[in-house]
Amino acid sequence: MLSPTSTEIVRATLPAVGGAIGDITTLFYDKLFAAHPALLRDLFNRGNQAEGSQQQALAGAVAAFATALVERPDVRPDAMLSRIAHKHASLGITPDQYPIVQQHLFAAIAEVLGDAVTAEVAAAWDEVYWLMANALIALEARLYRQAGTPDADVFVPCHVVARREETAEVTTFLVRPSDDRPLPVARPGQYVSVQVTLPDGARQIRQYSLSGHPDNALQFSVKRVTGDPAGEVSTYLHDHVAVGDTLTVSVPFGDVTLAEGDSPVLLASAGIGCTPVIGMLSHLAATGATRRILAVHADRGESTHAFRADLHQLVAKLPDAAAHVWYENPEAAHPADRTGRADLTTLDIPTGTIAYLCGPLPFLKTARAQLLTAGVAPADIHYEVFGPDLWLGADA
Template identity: 80%
Template sequence: MLSPKSTALVRATLPAVGGAIGEITPLFYDKLFAAHPRLLSDLFNRGNQADGSQQQALAGAIAAFATALVEHPDVRPDAMLSRIAHKHASLGVSREQYTVVHRHLFAAIAEVLGDAVTPEVAAAWDEVYWLMANALIALEARLYERAGVLRGATWRPYVVTARHRETADVTTFVVRPADGRPVPAARPGQYVSVQVALPDGARQIRQYSLSGLPEDALQFSIKRVDGDPAGEVSGHLHEQVAAGDTLQVSHPFGDVVLDDGDGPLLLASAGIGCTPMTGMLAHLAATGSTRRVVVAHADRSESTHAFRAETGQFVAKLPDAVAHVWYERPEGAWPADRTGFADLSLIDVPAGTTAYLCGPLPFLRAARAQLLAAGVAPADIHYEVFGPDLWLGAEA
């Protein structure tokens, strides 16, 4: 809880800080990478830095957390913190790195806001930062403990035992621990981080959803992303990594996981967002679930729809499941009401449904709005975003 004095100061200065956050965060990253260049090459996503999405995500998280502290002082934004903590744990973030971030972030704030940052204002925002940082440090420590790894030591070498081409730009990799130890437990919906050594010496990291849970192995599927450096890791994995090669892979993390209840489910996705949904469907089919399951997926066409056949097979194995698919550009005869973007208002959503969404941000916003209109409770709508979460604290 923020102290009364700091609450007043943060409330008074939040408009100024929020208004300048678009200048503060790029300057912060410039300072951080100037002092610690290996962080850009070995921890942060260079593609997200180049297009500005990481800066936007950081700005949104800071503003959302500060707003929550002053508007709802007795309620900690645990959902937001949990999402960030899982991402950090999968990267192996350590307690010491929060001190490094603090130093350069506050230097950027002081430089942008100048004389407006009095010692009292600086102390108030310092309190905000350490409330957020210490909460994340504690959450991450529990995640490391639960995973059975030392603080930040989440990486293990895995051998690629198989790779399968799903579509022209989606490939599935199956990996097993190189040391022969057991595969870590994973829950449907979680992801792993994969680190690759690139030709320029960088060791870039990307996170990929588990698209299945094969015995004694981990399975993740990767869509090749166009552009440089946005697609440097996916391109490397598609072109350079074959069966028998070794990858550095993290313990599975992620807080958007299939619940253990028996109520109805809606699994809605667009594009490569089908990967965690396929993992969830595989689990439901393997465990003989009798839950009511509604699958909704949108894609460009039949040929770009990864796991199209598998989805049909899993749905057929479930006694009370149905699938709805939309294609923007169908390649053959296709119903008119299933051509174009997904429209969840066209399907029957059972009362008491728990919904899981994954896909691009416009799809998530539209799907969430349609589900709310259908009577699904906001607390029962869970989402996963690939890349920086620009929705943190700003759900519409």
């Protein structure tokens, strides 16, 4: 809880800090990488830095946390903190890195806001920072203990034992630890980090959802990211990694996981968002779930729909499940259930449904709004975002 004096200072300065937070975070990263260039080379996503989404995500997180402290002082924003902690744990972030961030973040705040940053203002925002940082450090320590990696050594050398082309853009990899250690336990909906050494020597890391739960292997699927900038790691994995090669893969993390129980479940995805959803669906089929299940997917067309056959095969194995598919441009040989974008208002959504969403941000926002209108409780709508989370709504 923020002290009373700092609460009033943060409340008064939040508009100024919030209004300048984009400039602050951009300058912060410039300072951080100038002092510690290895962090950009080996830890931070260079693509996200280039197009600015990482800066936006940091700005949103800091502003959301500070706002929560002054507006809801008795309620810690655990959902936001949990999401960040899982991402940090998947990268092996350690407590000694937080003072480095604090140093360069506060240097950026002072430079952008100038004389407005008095000693009292700096102290109040320092309190905000360390409340957030210490909460994350504690959460990450717990995650490391649960994963059996208390020293934050989360990466494991793995052999690629299979590779499967799902579509022209999506490839699935199955890996096993090279030293035959037991596979880490994964929950449906989690992801792993994959670290590769690129031609320029950079060791870049990306997260990929577990797209199934095969015996004695971890399975993740990768969409080739095109455009400017193109995806460095996805391109490398598609073009250079074959069966028999070694990849450095983290133990699984991620807080958007399938809840056990008998409640009805809605699994809704768009595009490559199908990967965690198909992982959840495969778990439900493997465990003989009898609960009501609605599996929804939206895509450009059949040829771009990864796991299209798997979706229908898995639904057919479940006694009370149905699949609903929308294609924007359906191909004549395989007509879609529906044409256009997914519309959850056309479905009969049972009372008590727990929903899991994954896909582009516009899809998530539309689907969530439709579910709320249908009577699904806000607390029962869970979402996964690939890349920096630019959607930090208080009730999301």
